[in-house]
Amino acid sequence: MVDELRFGFIGAGEIALQTARALADADRARLVAVTDADPDLARDLAGRHGAEAVDSTDELVARDDVDAIYVAVPHFLHGVMALTAARAGKHVLLEKPTGTSAEDAERTLRAVRECGVTLSVPFVLRYSAVWRKTREIVADGHLGELQGIRVVYTGQKPESYWQGGYSGRSKSDWRTRLLQAGGGVLIMNVVHDIDAVRWATGMEAERVFAEYGTFNTAVEVEDYVGVVIRYRGGAVGVIDAASNVPGGTGPAGGSGPRIVGTEGQLVLDGGRLLFYTARGALGVAAGRWGEVAAPQDRNARTLLVEDYARALLAGQEPPIPDDAGLEALKVVSAAYQSRRVGRPVRIEELFQKPVMAPRKTVG
Numbered sequence: 001m002v003d004e005l006r007f008g009f010i011g012a013g014e015i016a017l018q019t020a021r022a023l024a025d026a027d028r029a030r031l032v033a034v035t036d037a038d039p040d041l042a043r044d045l046a047g048r049h050g051a052e053a054v055d056s057t058d059e060l061v062a063r064d065d066v067d068a069i070y071v072a073v074p075h076f077l078h079g080v081m082a083l084t085a086a087r088a089g090k091h092v093l094l095e096k097p098t099g100t101s102a103e104d105a106e107r108t109l110r111a112v113r114e115c116g117v118t119l120s121v122p123f124v125l126r127y128s129a130v131w132r133k134t135r136e137i138v139a140d141g142h143l144g145e146l147q148g149i150r151v152v153y154t155g156q157k158p159e160s161y162w163q164g165g166y167s168g169r170s171k172s173d174w175r176t177r178l179l180q181a182g183g184g185v186l187i188m189n190v191v192h193d194i195d196a197v198r199w200a201t202g203m204e205a206e207r208v209f210a211e212y213g214t215f216n217t218a219v220e221v222e223d224y225v226g227v228v229i230r231y232r233g234g235a236v237g238v239i240d241a242a243s244n245v246p247g248g249t250g251p252a253g254g255s256g257p258r259i260v261g262t263e264g265q266l267v268l269d270g271g272r273l274l275f276y277t278a279r280g281a282l283g284v285a286a287g288r289w290g291e292v293a294a295p296q297d298r299n300a301r302t303l304l305v306e307d308y309a310r311a312l313l314a315g316q317e318p319p320i321p322d323d324a325g326l327e328a329l330k331v332v333s334a335a336y337q338s339r340r341v342g343r344p345v346r347i348e349e350l351f352q353k354p355v356m357a358p359r360k361t362v363g
């Protein structure tokens, strides 16, 4: 085996730029070739990193000097691109969400597994210091028995976002389209938190209920969503997410994810980890709030690609397992489904009937 993992990129848009930078900073990983429907973007990205721009996906995945394909295209193309790479015998690092629905993701997962290559999802929060520390604190029992989890996402995406993301690098309205994106803020942004919560706490969602609407944005997807989750074992989850509220997050601190247990609480407040402990632990006195150190020494995306490359070069499974994307999407799809049928949806119901009936509008 070579001593570097050699990447090909399908998609050279907004996030691909960041992933390429992360690869450049990572040990034992290198960008070799890039393709994009817009050849100028492929050439631009390749040029920044001494890689080659190629004309087509087929040409990219056929290359002998590529070990893994990173896919960062609009959501509805994730499945087909992942499969194209897998059928050519390449490992697949597929951006979140791994499809436009849990069903879509499941089809992709099953088909990629049949090709005998690995699939992974760059859920970067797993490499953020505060989430890593949270996982450790939960595992060490410092919160006691978990009762509740709250995730709040209060965004104010500019109008231009819907035509080209935050950077405007690739002009397209796919983010506004239900069939192309699969949904709005829940599938686009909160899917990260859903995965992080699952990873850090080990809790699996059992039943999901949601209400959502489109209030402030001229798009087909939801821009405000409230979700209630019952986890196996009884803990309660609440998601309160919006992509366009006047004022965005605002100056109020402490509005990040909150994990509540019988012995304490954790609040992930940006890069700070706030901890309340009933018994006293981790240098915080009993009955007090304190801050637990969780310094982010290196960029989370760099840590992620480095860890991914290390595992694959050692012939191991990727650190983020292939079903992580599907498991996160089950919560998302159950939420959308519950709004459509007007009642809570059990996760186990999802694959017994179509999850994503084609619809033109949400709200």
Ligand SMILES: NC(=O)c1ccc[n+]([C@@H]2O[C@H](COP(=O)([O-])OP(=O)(O)OC[C@H]3O[C@@H](n4cnc5c(N)ncnc54)[C@H](O)[C@@H]3O)[C@@H](O)[C@H]2O)c1
Pocket (backbone or CB within 6 Å): 010, 011, 012, 013, 014, 015, 016, 035, 036, 037, 038, 041, 057, 071, 072, 073, 074, 075, 077, 095, 096, 097, 122, 123, 124, 164, 165, 169, 170, 172, 188
């Ligand atoms: N992990 C994260 O933190 C994170 C952050 C942002 C975006 N993302 C995800 O990454 C993916 C891409 O998002 P983005 O913001 O970079 O979008 P983008 O629109 O900026 O880039 C997508 C790129 O795909 C290209 N493309 C479209 N169709 C193609 C085709 N048939 N063949 C080849 N290329 C094609 C477009 O030309 C564009 O350059 C999405 O799944 C998004 O949710 C992840």
